[in-house]
Amino acid sequence: MISFIIKRLLVAIPTLLAIILLVFLLVHLVPGNPFQGEKAFSPEVMQELLHQYRLDLPLWKQFLYYVNDLLHGNFGQSYKFIGQSINELIFPDDLGGFWVTLRLAAYSMLLTVPLGIILGCYAGLARNSWFDKVVIVCSTIFSAVPVIVAGPLIILLFAVTLNYLPASGFADGDFLHLVLPVGILTLAYLPTVLVVARGSVIDVLNSNFIKTAKAKGLPTRIIIFKHALRPTLIPVISLLGPMFANVLVGAIVTEQVFALPGLGILTTNAVINRDYNLVLGITILGSSLAIAFNILVDIAYFFLDPRIKQ
Amino acid sequence: MLPILKVKDLSIQFKKRNICINAVNKVSFALDEGEVLGIVGESGSGKSQTVLAIMGLLAKNALTSGSVKLLDQELLGLNNIKLNKIRGNRVSMIFQDPMTSLNPYLTIQSQMTEVLMLHKGISHKNALNESLKMLDLVKISDAKRRIKLYPHEFSGGMRQRVMIAMALLCKPELLIADEPTTALDVTVQAQILELLRELKNELNMAVILITHDMGVIANVCDRVCVMYAGNIMEGGTIEDIFYAPKHPYTVALLESIPKLEQDGNDIDAKLKTIPGEPPNLIHLPAGCAFQDRCSCVHEACRHGEIEPQFLGESHIVKCNLQFITSGAVMQNSNCHLASKTNI
Numbered sequence: 001m002i003s004f005i006i007k008r009l010l011v012a013i014p015t016l017l018a019i020i021l022l023v024f025l026l027v028h029l030v031p032g033n034p035f036q037g038e039k040a041f042s043p044e045v046m047q048e049l050l051h052q053y054r055l056d057l058p059l060w061k062q063f064l065y066y067v068n069d070l071l072h073g074n075f076g077q078s079y080k081f082i083g084q085s086i087n088e089l090i091f092p093d094d095l096g097g098f099w100v101t102l103r104l105a106a107y108s109m110l111l112t113v114p115l116g117i118i119l120g121c122y123a124g125l126a127r128n129s130w131f132d133k134v135v136i137v138c139s140t141i142f143s144a145v146p147v148i149v150a151g152p153l154i155i156l157l158f159a160v161t162l163n164y165l166p167a168s169g170f171a172d173g174d175f176l177h178l179v180l181p182v183g184i185l186t187l188a189y190l191p192t193v194l195v196v197a198r199g200s201v202i203d204v205l206n207s208n209f210i211k212t213a214k215a216k217g218l219p220t221r222i223i224i225f226k227h228a229l230r231p232t233l234i235p236v237i238s239l240l241g242p243m244f245a246n247v248l249v250g251a252i253v254t255e256q257v258f259a260l261p262g263l264g265i266l267t268t269n270a271v272i273n274r275d276y277n278l279v280l281g282i283t284i285l286g287s288s289l290a291i292a293f294n295i296l297v298d299i300a301y302f303f304l305d306p307r308i309k310q
Numbered sequence: 311m312l313p314i315l316k317v318k319d320l321s322i323q324f325k326k327r328n329i330c331i332n333a334v335n336k337v338s339f340a341l342d343e344g345e346v347l348g349i350v351g352e353s354g355s356g357k358s359q360t361v362l363a364i365m366g367l368l369a370k371n372a373l374t375s376g377s378v379k380l381l382d383q384e385l386l387g388l389n390n391i392k393l394n395k396i397r398g399n400r401v402s403m404i405f406q407d408p409m410t411s412l413n414p415y416l417t418i419q420s421q422m423t424e425v426l427m428l429h430k431g432i433s434h435k436n437a438l439n440e441s442l443k444m445l446d447l448v449k450i451s452d453a454k455r456r457i458k459l460y461p462h463e464f465s466g467g468m469r470q471r472v473m474i475a476m477a478l479l480c481k482p483e484l485l486i487a488d489e490p491t492t493a494l495d496v497t498v499q500a501q502i503l504e505l506l507r508e509l510k511n512e513l514n515m516a517v518i519l520i521t522h523d524m525g526v527i528a529n530v531c532d533r534v535c536v537m538y539a540g541n542i543m544e545g546g547t548i549e550d551i552f553y554a555p556k557h558p559y560t561v562a563l564l565e566s567i568p569k570l571e572q573d574g575n576d577i578d579a580k581l582k583t584i585p586g587e588p589p590n591l592i593h594l595p596a597g598c599a600f601q602d603r604c605s606c607v608h609e610a611c612r613h614g615e616i617e618p619q620f621l622g623e624s625h626i627v628k629c630n631l632q633f634i635t636s637g638a639v640m641q642n643s644n645c646h647l648a649s650k651t652n653i
Contacts (some may be wrong), residue, residue: 207410208405208407208410208411209410209411209412209413209414211367211405211411212405212411212412212413212473212476213413214367214397215365215367215397215398215402215403215405216397216398216402216424216425216428216476217393217394217395217396217397217398217399217425217428217429218394218398218424218428219391219394219428220390222424222428226416226424227413227415227416230415231414231415304415305414305415306414306415306417306460306462307414307460307462
């Protein structure tokens with residue numbers, strides 16, 4: 001068990017390093033530098049700025065300095081928010097930045113996963129019933145409409161026409177302000193979990209060992225909860241790792257729609273302003289979370305499927 | 311004395327939209343204590359559906375008629391709660407593929423004890439003891455350690471032994487084995503059949519054995535039903551079927567068993583087969599289901615229902631035999647039964 005986790009962690013290190021290198025190169029491939037803006041600096045000032053931020057060094061040296069900083073838990077300095085470190089921007093002391101995005105993603109994951117599993121399993125158990133058909137049609141619609149389209153429509157309905165909920169803003173994490181963004185993010189990812197859970201239930205119920213369980217005279221309750229549940233969950237669990245990364249990206253888009261002060265606005269500004277370190281910091285944070293989630297999923301497998309233990 | 315199982319005029323149809331599949335057509339047989347009944351037939355002949363109907367495990371869109379009696383209790387139309395008291399308890403079933411028939415996520419112990427705790431209402435400790443005894447009985451050595459293992463830690467033959475042990479936990483009156491050896495290699499197959507035979511004698515239960523393999527039937531069974539396209543074409547004792555087969559299908563089936571020695575000088579003799587294909591179960595022809603492939607077919611075989619004929623106490627044939635014996639099909643040069651058979 002422990003050696004299994006250590007092995008997974010060791011594999012994660014080169015993966016993360018490859019991501020850092022790739023993003024570092026991509027960011028620095030963008031023409032120009034962070035200080036080329038509308039107002040032109042004199043060459044001396046520009047030279048001084050580049051020197052101050054080590055941007056005049058060869059790329060490989062910059063990379064080594066950057067990795068060294070990372071190893072000390074330091075994402076470097078922002079080029080645009082003068083005097084602020086990336087750490088402060090991403091993880092501010094007040095509620096903002098990553099904390100907003102994390103809250104949004106976590107809440108919708110907490111809703112999506114159990115809801116998707118329950119609805120999907122129920123639809124699969126009652127296959128071809130009216131419930132199943134309604135669920136499938138709704139899933140198709142919700143997964144087809146992107147957040148950018150669904151967001152304004154939902155704001156129009158709930159905030160403008162019905163006037164039930166605030167249209168946008170964060171208001172220090174007020175519950176009502178989070179209902180719409182969390183709701184829309186949940187609706188966007190619910191179909192994925194639901195459809196996988198439904199298909200999985202149908203597969204498992206058709207499998208030979210369920211036929212055996214029926215032939216043993218077991219009541220439906222035991223067949224479902226003891227014999228069918230675990231194998232049903234495995235495909236759903238394997239979906240969760242990559243899905244968490246998707247939800248994080250979805251949260252960034254949703255923040256834009258609902259004007260939440262999370263990583264979303266930070267990211268777009270960082271890219272437009274060529275704030276190298278901020279782009280890098282956000283990307284590396286997202287990748288690390290995705291990798292961590294995949295490791296968690298692997299560990300969950302370990303507990304769910306006895307065949308992996310050998 | 312009542313037979314353990316009495317199936318009378320069992321018919322099974324599957325309805326899907328406007329299509330109706332006639333899977334089983336008026337099948338009747340009975341089974342006494344300690345008796346082994348073999349059911350042979352090609353794929354799709356309704357063997358498995360017949361036994362699934364006995365277990366109450368047919369697909370939801372199945373329509374059944376007729377009667378299936380376990381002693382004096384009618385099983386057809388029983389609800390699931392009542393069936394669950396019988397399944398795994400008084401009637402057990404083992405399946406074709408031991409590799410996938412055990413739950414890979416649960417230990418053998420958990421899968422075995424649950425049966426006893428459910429049907430016999432005994433404690434987990436007693437159930438564990440009973441399960442260990444049963445594993446000993448199916449000759450799994452070191453049962454105490456192995457019962458804690460998962461199915462993937464067993465070989466195919468071992469898994470089938472576990473399946474058998476699991477099916478026999480409650481000492482059922484009837485064991486249904488649906489091609490229990492098809493997925494196993496020949497040596498393991500022989501061991502499993504031998505085991506089934508021993509256990510049958512020890513527990514004095516009735517057994518229904520479904521198989522494609524005539525050799526298996528000859529080895530293990532007391533009586534045989536030969537099924538074709540949902541009908542029992544011929545039924546009788548081993549002697550009846552192997553030494554005095556009457557139905558052209560049974561005869562053809564027996565002739566298509568490969569033989570090591572050749573007939574006469576015919577060194578290049580090919581493996582005998584039955585030409586043609588089984589009929590479409592959605593549009594069964596009127597009359598006999600075997601008419602299109604039968605070498606002794608008569609005009610009368612293409613009309614009406616063929617009534618089963620009794621030839622002696624247990625030997626039953628669903629065929630217009632009178633045309634064969636009277637020589638009425640003699641103009642059909644392919645029919646070699648007419649000259650051979652004397653009734």
